[in-house]
Amino acid sequence: MEQVGYDTYCKLLDEVVKEMQGVKIEEEKDVQIDMNISSFIPDEYIENSSQKIEIYQDIAISKNEDDLIEVTDEIIDRYGNMPKEVENLIEIARIKRLCKESNILKIVQRKDTAVFYFDVESFNMEIIDLLIKEYRNSIKFSPGREPYITLNLYTTSEEKIIEKVKEFLKNCLNKVTTN
Secondary structure (H helix, E strand, C coil): CCCCCHHHHHHHHHHHHHHHCCCCCCCCCCCEEECCCCCCCCCCCCCCHHHHHHHHHHHHCCCCHHHHHHHHHHHHHHHCCCCHHHHHHHHHHHHHHHHHHCCEEEEEEECCEEEEEECHHHCCHHHHHHHHHHHHHHEEEECCCCCEEEEECCCCCHHHHHHHHHHHHHHHHHHHHHC
């Protein structure tokens, strides 16, 4: 598992289970999140490594908000109130889901900015135009082989960063669904 990475391992495991059940598997693009957010399960919260892996897997294979709420409820029921790092882990899963829905393949945080890389295959310049009108000087668009938008976050607070990234992704999603 260490050789392929945890997310890839969970994805492969999920695909094998679905294949065995005869469920057709759609190729899903992997979203990369590289943000300065403490998102992990501390040893003090869950000591047992197999239980920890199970929780990581449950979070990784969550497909929608209902799944994430269910996982969150299960974690709280089993282990008590979540530390901030686990809450952040759940929020990163939400961000990944929003990225998939908004055709964004990667987010990279650089100090107080976040860079959103778009999926070239489903890229729509009209959406970029709408975002530029809405965010004005807070974003910069860079066209090219890998089009991306740089969003000024104006903060280095983990909580505010998560909030602003989710808000931007929801705006992207809103533009995607209305066009």
